[in-house]
Amino acid sequence: MDWLTTVDHKKIAILYLWAGGLFFGIGGLEAILIRIQLIKPMNTFLDAQTFNELITMHGTTMIFLGVMPVIFALMNAVIPLQIGARDVAFPFLNALGFWTFLFGGILLNLSWIMGGAPDAGWTSYTPLSTTTYSATHGVDFYTIGLQIAGLGTLIGGINFLATIITMRAPGMSYMRMPMFAWTTFITSAIILFAFPAITVGLVLLTFDRILGANFFEVGGGGNPVLWQHIFWIFGHPEVYILILPAFGIISEVIPTFARKRLFGYSSMVFATILIAFLGFMVWAHHMFTTGLGPVANALFSVSTMLIAVPTGIKIFNWLFTMWGGQVRFTTPNLFAVGFIPTFTMGGVTGVMLASAPADFQFHDTYFVVAHFHYVIVGGLVLGLFAGLHYWWPKMFGRMLGEGLGKWTFWTFIIGFHMTFFVQHFLGLMGMQRRVFTYLPNQQFDLLNLISTIGAGLMGVGMLFFLANIFLTSRKPADAANDPWEDGRTLEWTIPSPPPEYNFKQTPLVRGIDAFWKEKTAGHKGMTPSEPVGSIHMPSATILPFLMSVGIFIAGLGFMFSRDTFSSEALSFLFNNYIVTGLGLLITFGSMLMRSLYDDHGWHIEPEELEGR
Amino acid sequence: MMKTWQAGKRLLPMTATLGLILAGCGREDLSVLRPQGPAAESSFDLMKLAITIMIVVLLIVFSIAAYVLIRFRRKPEQREIPEQVEGNFKLEVLWTVIPLILVVVLAVPTVRAVFAAGNDHSDDKNAIKVKVTGHQYWWEFEYTDYGVKTAQDLVIPAGKDIAFELSTADVLHSFWVPSLAGKMDTNPDGTINRFSFSAPNEGVYRGKCAELCGPSHGFMEFKVKSVSDAEFEQWLASMKSPAVLPEDPEIAAKFKSACLQCHAVGDQGIAMGPDLTGIGSRESVAGILLNDDTGVDGAPILDNLKTWLHDPQGVKPGNKMPDPKKDLGLTDEEIDGIAEYLAGYTLD
Ligand code: HEM
Ligand SMILES: [Cu+2]
Numbered sequence: 001m002d003w004l005t006t007v008d009h010k011k012i013a014i015l016y017l018w019a020g021g022l023f024f025g026i027g028g029l030e031a032i033l034i035r036i037q038l039i040k041p042m043n044t045f046l047d048a049q050t051f052n053e054l055i056t057m058h059g060t061t062m063i064f065l066g067v068m069p070v071i072f073a074l075m076n077a078v079i080p081l082q083i084g085a086r087d088v089a090f091p092f093l094n095a096l097g098f099w100t101f102l103f104g105g106i107l108l109n110l111s112w113i114m115g116g117a118p119d120a121g122w123t124s125y126t127p128l129s130t131t132t133y134s135a136t137h138g139v140d141f142y143t144i145g146l147q148i149a150g151l152g153t154l155i156g157g158i159n160f161l162a163t164i165i166t167m168r169a170p171g172m173s174y175m176r177m178p179m180f181a182w183t184t185f186i187t188s189a190i191i192l193f194a195f196p197a198i199t200v201g202l203v204l205l206t207f208d209r210i211l212g213a214n215f216f217e218v219g220g221g222g223n224p225v226l227w228q229h230i231f232w233i234f235g236h237p238e239v240y241i242l243i244l245p246a247f248g249i250i251s252e253v254i255p256t257f258a259r260k261r262l263f264g265y266s267s268m269v270f271a272t273i274l275i276a277f278l279g280f281m282v283w284a285h286h287m288f289t290t291g292l293g294p295v296a297n298a299l300f301s302v303s304t305m306l307i308a309v310p311t312g313i314k315i316f317n318w319l320f321t322m323w324g325g326q327v328r329f330t331t332p333n334l335f336a337v338g339f340i341p342t343f344t345m346g347g348v349t350g351v352m353l354a355s356a357p358a359d360f361q362f363h364d365t366y367f368v369v370a371h372f373h374y375v376i377v378g379g380l381v382l383g384l385f386a387g388l389h390y391w392w393p394k395m396f397g398r399m400l401g402e403g404l405g406k407w408t409f410w411t412f413i414i415g416f417h418m419t420f421f422v423q424h425f426l427g428l429m430g431m432q433r434r435v436f437t438y439l440p441n442q443q444f445d446l447l448n449l450i451s452t453i454g455a456g457l458m459g460v461g462m463l464f465f466l467a468n469i470f471l472t473s474r475k476p477a478d479a480a481n482d483p484w485e486d487g488r489t490l491e492w493t494i495p496s497p498p499p500e501y502n503f504k505q506t507p508l509v510r511g512i513d514a515f516w517k518e519k520t521a522g523h524k525g526m527t528p529s530e531p532v533g534s535i536h537m538p539s540a541t542i543l544p545f546l547m548s549v550g551i552f553i554a555g556l557g558f559m560f561s562r563d564t565f566s567s568e569a570l571s572f573l574f575n576n577y578i579v580t581g582l583g584l585l586i587t588f589g590s591m592l593m594r595s596l597y598d599d600h601g602w603h604i605e606p607e608e609l610e611g612r
Numbered sequence: 613m614m615k616t617w618q619a620g621k622r623l624l625p626m627t628a629t630l631g632l633i634l635a636g637c638g639r640e641d642l643s644v645l646r647p648q649g650p651a652a653e654s655s656f657d658l659m660k661l662a663i664t665i666m667i668v669v670l671l672i673v674f675s676i677a678a679y680v681l682i683r684f685r686r687k688p689e690q691r692e693i694p695e696q697v698e699g700n701f702k703l704e705v706l707w708t709v710i711p712l713i714l715v716v717v718l719a720v721p722t723v724r725a726v727f728a729a730g731n732d733h734s735d736d737k738n739a740i741k742v743k744v745t746g747h748q749y750w751w752e753f754e755y756t757d758y759g760v761k762t763a764q765d766l767v768i769p770a771g772k773d774i775a776f777e778l779s780t781a782d783v784l785h786s787f788w789v790p791s792l793a794g795k796m797d798t799n800p801d802g803t804i805n806r807f808s809f810s811a812p813n814e815g816v817y818r819g820k821c822a823e824l825c826g827p828s829h830g831f832m833e834f835k836v837k838s839v840s841d842a843e844f845e846q847w848l849a850s851m852k853s854p855a856v857l858p859e860d861p862e863i864a865a866k867f868k869s870a871c872l873q874c875h876a877v878g879d880q881g882i883a884m885g886p887d888l889t890g891i892g893s894r895e896s897v898a899g900i901l902l903n904d905d906t907g908v909d910g911a912p913i914l915d916n917l918k919t920w921l922h923d924p925q926g927v928k929p930g931n932k933m934p935d936p937k938k939d940l941g942l943t944d945e946e947i948d949g950i951a952e953y954l955a956g957y958t959l960d
Binding site for chain 2: 218224225261264266290293298309312315319324326341349354357358425427428430438520
């Protein structure tokens with residue numbers, strides 16, 4: 001119950017983490033099934049329809065439901081601490097964001113047991129995703145599930161923007177903010193601008209499918225290429241929503257374990273902003289073969305290549321952070337160090353793809369599959385592993401085991417390169433992506449076998465990680481405030497895990513890497529910027545949960561509103577939008593409660609603070 | 613401009629070596645890395661340049677990383693705190709400018725090639741014009757200047773430019789012959805694409821659909837047959853000659869009533885499904901059952917036709933052809949009879 005009503009950012013972080021873990025596990029199982037099917041030519045392990053559902057759900061789950069919440073988990077756990085705040089700006093909204101996200105994700109996955117998962121690819125290109133060619137409710141689960149989950153993401157993004165703008169501790173100017181706070185800030189800004197595009201797209205597609213509109217329906221004068229533009233205007237920035245937080249994590253972990261401040265901090269900030277900006281200019285590089293014409297292709301080619309410049313700045317800055325430092329190979333740092341070459345490989349293939357005439361060959365082949373997995377798995381997931389191992393003691397008060405951590409790292413990264421490196425060659429040798437099987441004698445067989453074995457090895461790495469979590473959870477929670485000993489930022493100045501109010505006294509920030517600065521000046525902790533006083537806390541509430549349940553019910557109701565059911569009563573309820581109405585009633589009712597009932601929260605008094 | 617060209621030139625030896633290594637990868641009739649025509653070659657040249665630049669970048673990053681990680685490990689006796697360096701303006705400018713130069717080196721030939729690839733030969737008198745239509749899950753090729761329609765096997769004269777007009781009858785597909793040219797989507801009316809390629813060497817090339825289009829997307833393959841001018845003319849002539857129907861009148865009747873309501877042979881039937889004229893001379897049945905009497909790459913055409921006609925869904929899940937036995941009411945004998953007739957229906 002505690003967990004259903006919490007508005008504490010640290011608990012919400014843990015909720016995000018478990019939800020992310022759950023969906024990541026589902027997406028991972030889907031991936032393993034896909035790879036088993038492709039282990040040999042003309043395999044009959046899965047049928048074609050199931051395979052298409054699996055690739056669709058694997059992609060959708062991983063992008064929207066697997067890594068996103070883990071990113072949000074880390075942001076929630078760390079950002080308020082890093083900027084010296086007592087919570088996020090809108091704790092109630094924070095909870096609401098989580099629950100809508102979770103219920104959206106559950107709705108999407110219900111499709112597996114409610115008559116067919118979406119099967120038009122995670123990009124849901126029309127007309128394949130229209131009712132004419134995808135007649136089950138699969139794509140409806142996709143549009144409505146993602147709509148609800150996306151709402152949560154948008155809420156989260158806005159919340160972090162507000163938090164970082166308004167709640168930094170005294171002295172923490174923008175140019176003294178830790179890099180992870182910076183990337184969170186920029187990521188949230190991208191969310192703010194990119195998510196409305198997919199929201200509109202999903203609404204239009206829902207209308208086409210459920211209400212018979214003609215936005216994309218060719219027969220009715222709709223334009224299927226329009227969907228591609230809308231999707232990628234969101235979809236490309238989404239890639240940066242994923243990778244920028246990883247950049248932030250790496251920029252925290254490497255300085256800590258090299259015992260040196262981040263090399264070229266201001267160029268890092270500048271590069272991040274530039275990447276975000278360029279990220280909005282390049283969506284059509286996903287559409288070179290759609291036939292946009294040479295002018296568009298040339299422009300989008302060149303603008304895409306330009307992203308290599310700020311990205312290069314970052315990579316060299318990380319390397320030179322370690323130059324002259326004292327590098328320790330702890331598990332988080334292993335992941336961070338493994339990130340650099342792996343992500344660089346994903347980056348260079350990105351530049352290759354940017355060259356439109358070459359992309360005519362790369363596009364929709366396994367070369368592309370290899371590229372984006374290098375970026376997303378080799379970049380983001382390695383980054384998330386680094387971050388999780390790094391901040392685990394802060395989140396849970398327990399250090400993850402170093403031994404198992406190293407096993408996780410080595411099996412995962414070796415498995416990763418085995419799986420995806422060979423796929424570059426598969427693509428170049430003529431294997432297109434999203435094929436449920438392939439004819440023999442095309443020289444695809446051996447490389448596919450290697451790839452599948454690698455995927456298995458990655459799975460083993462995940463098992464090591466799970467074992468590590470399990471064993472760690474049975475140890476006493478006795479991590480020190482600054483368990484890595486070389487912590488540089490504010491989160492390491494308070495206990496692990498932090499008390500509900502985070503900072504007894506808001507700290508005064510006197511420079512970049514505030515805690516390190518105090519430590520090297522011979523101080524034990526931060527100088528407070530205020531006397532000990534009564535701390536205002538928000539009240540726990542069930543309303544965010546209820547609102548999300550309402551939206552969930554409304555979504556299901558809307559989806560089935562045109563169906564005929566075997567039972568008269570059910571048909572009546574759904575066809576007259578009664579279920580939809582009921583769901584909306586719950587949501588709006590909860591909103592009304594929230595507005596009418598004035599909750600002033602509660603206070604923690606100084607005596608109580610000292611009593612601890 | 614001068615400078616980029618010089619940088620490009622310096623990369624040439626590596627590009628050449630790389631080309632040689634990569635050319636060992638994959639089948640000649642299928643691999644992007646073994647281009648068999650000018651369009652694929654132009655893509656391949658860019659790829660070689662890009663890969664070369666990228667390998668240089670990777671080598672630099674990898675060696676700095678390796679050096680740093682070995683040289684600056686923390687040693688047990690180290691207690692003093694390393695110097696906290698803020699950054700280095702000159703270095704940072706250096707690694708902003710170098711990537712920028714590399715990008716320019718790649719961008720210039722890219723832009724040039726983009727505009728060259730836009731050259732579609734649609735009003736070239738000497739080009740052969742072919743209208744390609746993607747269907748779930750087969751390919752239709754219409755030679756508009758000759759009034760000939762065929763399916764699955766695209767027959768073209770070697771060395772001639774082929775001007776394509778691509779469209780789809782249902783969902784999006786993507787027309788791709790890796791060893792001859794990059795891919796291009798087939799969009800519905802209103803956003804029709806044009807492009808062109810040529811195949812200087814006679815031979816058979818494997819083509820694929822590269823855009824997810826439903827369950828059998830992976831099976832939506834086709835062949836490009838590049839033949840001599842004389843052979844091409846002859847092929848056109850025999851495609852236009854009147855239909856040859858089964859000799860056995862009963863089989864002929866069945867074939868007409870059951871199959872010709874969707875298929876066409878010569879001047880008979882309607883080509884709603886794949887045109888079957890001269891199917892005995894094709895490289896494959898349904899695009900994926902390869903015809904090969906030696907049995908190495910597939911099976912003899914008669915076997916393939918029987919496989920298909922006895923279970924079209926089993927061969928290509930989700931395809932739109934009715935089951936001859938269950939839906940069209942043919943007996944096994946009739947089906948085998950039709951298969952024999954089709955296998956023998958060759959073009960001379
Ligand atoms: C018993 C009569 C029929 C025969 C002998 C026959 C034969 C064939 C053959 C040999 C192919 C493969 C062509 C190739 O790709 O080389 C084919 C494919 C096809 N047929 Fe038929 N067919 C018959 C009836 C029909 C009917 C009545 C329809 C329409 C309702 C139809 C629709 C199709 C379609 C859509 C394909 C393409 C399948 C794909 O490759 O995805 N066929 N048929
Ligand atoms: Cu396809």
